[in-house]
Amino acid sequence: MSIWDFFVWFFWFYIFISCIAIFVRVIIDVFRAPDLSGWAKALWVLFLVFLPFLGAFIYLIVRGQSMGQRAAASSREARGQTDDYIRSVASQNSAANEIESAKRLLDSGAITPAEFETLKANALRA
Template identity: 50%
Template sequence: MDVVDSLWDWVLVLLFWFLFFAYLLILWQILTDLFRDRELSGWWKAVWVLFLVAFPFLTALVYLVARGRGMSERQVAAVHQVRADTDAYIRHVATASPAEQIAGAKALLDAGTITPDEFATLKAKALA
C-alpha cells in the first residue's frame, strides 16, 4: 500500500509541475503579446500587467477570451516577418556577386590558402 500512495503522490507532483509550466507558458505568451501590440496604449498595457499580477488566473482567462483572435493574428504576423527577414538575409548572403566571389578567391590565393589551379576553378565557377 505504501508504494501505491507514493506512486500517486509522484503523479500528482508531476501533474502540478506540468500545469505550473503550462501556466507560465500562457503568461509568457500574454506578456509578449501585450508588448507586441502597437495599437494598445501604454496605460492599457500597465493595467493588464497589474491585473496579471493581482489576479493571475482570472486575468489570463479574460485576456485569452477577449484578445485571443488578435493575439493569434499578431503571432502569425510576427512569424511571417521573421521568415521574410530570414529569407532576405539568406538571399543577400547567398547571392554574392561574381566580382565579390572572385575578390574573395583572390584574397585566398594571395594568402597562400589555395593554389592557382583552385583559384582558376573558383573564378570559372563565379563567372558561370
C-alpha cells in the same frame, strides 16, 4: 512516496509550468500589441499581476484572436528577414560565377577573347 504521489506531483508540476508559460505569453503579447495604449498595457499588466488566472483567461477571451494574428505576423516577418538574408548571402558573385558569365559572353560573341581573359583575371584576383 508511492507511484500515485509521484503522478500527483507530476500533474501539479505540469499545471504550474503551463500557467507560467501562459502568463509569460500573455505579458509578451500585451507589450507587442501596437493597438494598446501605454495605459491599457499598464492596466493589463496590473490585472495579470494581482489576479493572474482571471486576468489571463479574460485576456485570452477578449484578445485571443488578435494574439494569434500578431504571432503569425511576427513569424512571417522573421521568416522574410531570414529569406532576404539567405538570398543576399547566396547571390554574392564568386569567381567561378563571374568566369562562367564571361564565358557565355565570349561564346555569344559579345566580347573578344582578350576581354574574356581580362574578365577572368579580374575574377581570379578578386
